Amino acid sequence: xKMKLALAIIVVACxxxxxxxxxxxxxxxxxxxxxxxxxxxxxxxxxxLRDRGIAPGIVRLHFHDCxxxxxDGSVLIDSTPTNQAEKExxxxxxxxxxxxxxxxxxxxxxxxxxxxxxxxxxxxxxxxDSISLTAGGYWDVPAGRRDGRISKAxxxxxxxxxxxxxxxxxxxxxxxxxxxxxxxALSGAHTIGRAHCSSFTNRLYNFNSTTMQDPKLNPYYAQFxxxxxxxxxxxxxxxxxxxxxxxxxxxxxxxxxxxxxxxxGLFTSDQALLDSQETARxxxxxxxxxxxxxxxxxxxxxxxxxxxxxTGNEGEIRANCRVINP
Ligand code: HEM
Numbered sequence: 001x002k003m004k005l006a007l008a009i010i011v012v013a014c015x016x017x018x019x020x021x022x023x024x025x026x027x028x029x030x031x032x033x034x035x036x037x038x039x040x041x042x043x044x045x046x047x048x049l050r051d052r053g054i055a056p057g058i059v060r061l062h063f064h065d066c067x068x069x070x071x072d073g074s075v076l077i078d079s080t081p082t083n084q085a086e087k088e089x090x091x092x093x094x095x096x097x098x099x100x101x102x103x104x105x106x107x108x109x110x111x112x113x114x115x116x117x118x119x120x121x122x123x124x125x126x127x128x129d130s131i132s133l134t135a136g137g138y139w140d141v142p143a144g145r146r147d148g149r150i151s152k153a154x155x156x157x158x159x160x161x162x163x164x165x166x167x168x169x170x171x172x173x174x175x176x177x178x179x180x181x182x183x184x185a186l187s188g189a190h191t192i193g194r195a196h197c198s199s200f201t202n203r204l205y206n207f208n209s210t211t212m213q214d215p216k217l218n219p220y221y222a223q224f225x226x227x228x229x230x231x232x233x234x235x236x237x238x239x240x241x242x243x244x245x246x247x248x249x250x251x252x253x254x255x256x257x258x259x260x261x262x263x264x265g266l267f268t269s270d271q272a273l274l275d276s277q278e279t280a281r282x283x284x285x286x287x288x289x290x291x292x293x294x295x296x297x298x299x300x301x302x303x304x305x306x307x308x309x310x311t312g313n314e315g316e317i318r319a320n321c322r323v324i325n326p
Pocket of ligand 1: 063096160161164169199
């Protein structure tokens with residue numbers, strides 16, 4: 001009996017210690033590469049001053065990285081003749097922004113401390129810096145992620161689609177260990193950035209067999225969107241056209257939630273936040289309390305940025321974020 005108890009204690013202790021070892025850590029590079037964070041911040045800030053659209057682009061990159069195989073930098077990998085990488089997956093194809101900022105930060109960091117800082121961590125720091133530059137808040141980034149060695153376009157199915165209803169987005173976040181509350185808070189990231197017309201024109205021109213325009217879309221907003229995304233004589237919309245998703249595309253404040261109450265959510269998945277009492281209540285509270293939203297948003301980002309991370313000896317530290325090490 002005593003032997004069994006001792007064995008059980010040893011097993012639990014081993015589990016706990018491996019678990020603690022595996023956890024991410026604030027200040028992970030303090031001794032290993034002291035200037036890493038500063039270099040990343042410098043690169044993000046420089047790019048932001050040239051093009052503010054870089055900040056939302058990087059935040060979305062981090063979300064798309066974390067939802068496919070965890071936050072392992074897999075979204076950064078380029079396709080090869082034998083592998084279609086995540087970048088080619090339907091939610092990503094030609095819509096990602098900010099990749100070169102990560103490349104520039106990585107190049108400078110490699111010159112300062114070779115083979116130490118993962119691309120996954122660089123992306124996580126850069127997302128934090130992007131949120132901070134758009135006044136969304138600041139947090140200490142737990143780090144120590146390792147880079148994955150797999151990136152497949154087919155796996156981007158894990159990323160929720162803009163046509164999703166409330167059950168579908170809730171399930172998609174639950175699959176990654178995030179609660180519905182966290183999903184509502186994170187959706188507010190759509191305060192910043194842009195969307196291609198193709199992500200929502202079904203709501204304007206071919207909603208279903210009986211209605212062309214989504215009845216849940218504010219008619220004035222629909223009118224505006226139709227002007228921004230006109231159809232040509234063939235009935236097609238130029239696939240390069242983009243619109244800002246909100247009236248403050250470079251500033252994190254809670255107008256996203258206020259717009260929902262005017263039927264002004266851009267995607268079906270945005271407007272869907274009002275489709276249950278609990279989510280509508282949360283959206284209403286954020287609509288009136290920007291500070292409260294940003295606090296919850298930051299907490300949810302910290303959690304999202306730790307989805308299925310590789311740590312310790314798992315994965316690798318990629319030398320070039322676009323290429324798996326030979
Ligand atoms: C509820 C699920 C979500 C859906 C269905 C969704 C879908 C989309 C779509 C379709 C776009 C437009 C892409 C384009 O056409 O260029 C977009 C943009 C964006 N999304 Fe989401 N998203 C979701 C959640 C999130 C989350 C959780 C974040 C971050 C925490 C996020 C951050 C962004 C940002 C910042 C942009 C603007 C990107 C840019 O300007 O380049 N989204 N999203």
